[in-house]
Amino acid sequence: MYEPLNQFTDNELQNWFYQTNSTNITLSLDEQTNQIFQKEISYTRPGISLYECGVMLLIEGKESNYSNSINITVKGPGLPNKPINMTSVVLNTTSVWIEWVVTSVTYSPEIYTVHYESLSCYHNGSVSINGNTSVEVFTQESNTPYSLTIDGLMPGIKYTYYIASKNTEGHVNTTNGTFTLLETIPNGVPLKFEAYNITAYEMTFTWLPPLECFRNGDIIKYSLSCSFNNATHSDIQQSLQHQIISKRENRFTLHNLYPFTNYTCHLAAANGIGEGPAASLNVTTLEASPESEPENLTIISTSSSSLVLTWSKPIQPNGIIVKYTINCSSDIFENETIDNTVVLNGLVPYTNYTCSVSAHTRIGVGPAAIATGQTDESSKLYPHTINQ
Incomplete structure (x- = not known):
C-alpha cells in the first residue's frame, strides 16, 4: 500500500498509477483509510521478478510527474524446492519419526507430504501397506526443519518412504529412504x-x-x-x-x-x-504287522476230547486285527477266527496239546502266543480179564 501525498485533498485525488516494467497499473483510493491499494493483481511470469515502481497523480485529466521510484521484488508462481536432509528415527515397534529441511518456500502455501509403503504382504495378490501424512508450510524462513511422527505401522517391517512438496504450480519428490520397525514376536502361524x-x-x-x-x-x-x-x-x-x-x-x-x-x-x-x-x-501313521503276541492265552479242558482256547488282543496290534491263526501240536489242527475264543474237538483223551495263537493285520502276521493244555481222562470202561 502507498500513503497519499498530503498536499492533495480527497476531492482532488482521482487515481494513482505506478509503472512496472513499462506497464501502467491503476491503483484505487480507499476513502475511509486514505490509503491506496491495487485490486486483482495477476502475474504472467513465473518465478521471482524485479519491478521498478513510481507513482504519479492524475487531477482532472492532468498528470503529475512520477515520484521517486522504488524497487519491488515479487514472487510469482513456481514449483517448490525439494526438501533436503531427510532423516528417519524408529521409535518403537509401530512408530517412526521423520524430519526434513525446507530450504525456502517458493510460493506459499506449500504442503509437504510423507508417503510410505511396504509391499511385504502377499495374500490373494499383492497388498500394499501404505499411507501418507502432511505438513502445510506458510513461512518463508530459510532452512527450516519440519518433522512428524507416523504411528500404526507393522512391527519388524521394512518401509520405503519419500517426501513430496506441493503448491499450486505442481509438486516435486525426494528420492526414496527406508526404515525398519523394531521386532516383536510373530503373530502369524506357518x-x-x-x-x-x-x-x-x-x-x-x-x-x-x-x-x-x-x-x-x-x-x-x-x-x-x-x-x-x-x-x-x-x-x-x-x-x-x-x-x-x-x-x-x-x-x-x-x-x-x-x-x-x-x-x-x-x-x-x-x-x-x-x-x-x-x-x-x-x-x-500307517498300519504294520503286530509287534506283540496275543495276551492272556489260556487253554481249558472241557472233556477228554475238547479244549477251549481264549485270549485277548496284542498290546501293540499296529493296526486293525483281521484274524487270528491257531495251530496245535505240530499243525495237526489249524483254525482261523476273528473271535477271541476257539473250541477244539476230536482230541485224544489225556493228551498234552501245545497251541500257538497269532494275530494278523492287513499288513501281516505278528508273533505267536504259546500255551499247553491237556484233555481229560476218558470216562469209558473197557473189559479186562481177571486171572484165577
Missing part, C-alpha cells in the same frame, strides 16, 4: 503345514513361513513338536520336540514313530524376540 510320505514309522512335514507382515521380524528358526496318547498304547506316551535352526528350512522328517497311531503336531516360527503361535496338524 502356512500350508502338511504331512506326506507317511509310513508306519515315519512322516515328513512341509510348510511355508508366515506371511511377512505377520512375522514381525526375521524368522530364524522353527519349533516342531508331536505327541500322542493312544488307547492302544495306554502305558506309553511319546512327545517329540525338534528345533529346526534354519529360516530357509521348510521340511523335516520324524523317525521312530509308532504304527497306526494318531499324532498331534504343532509348528511355530520364531524370530529374535520369541516364538509365535503354532499351526496344528493331526496325522495317523
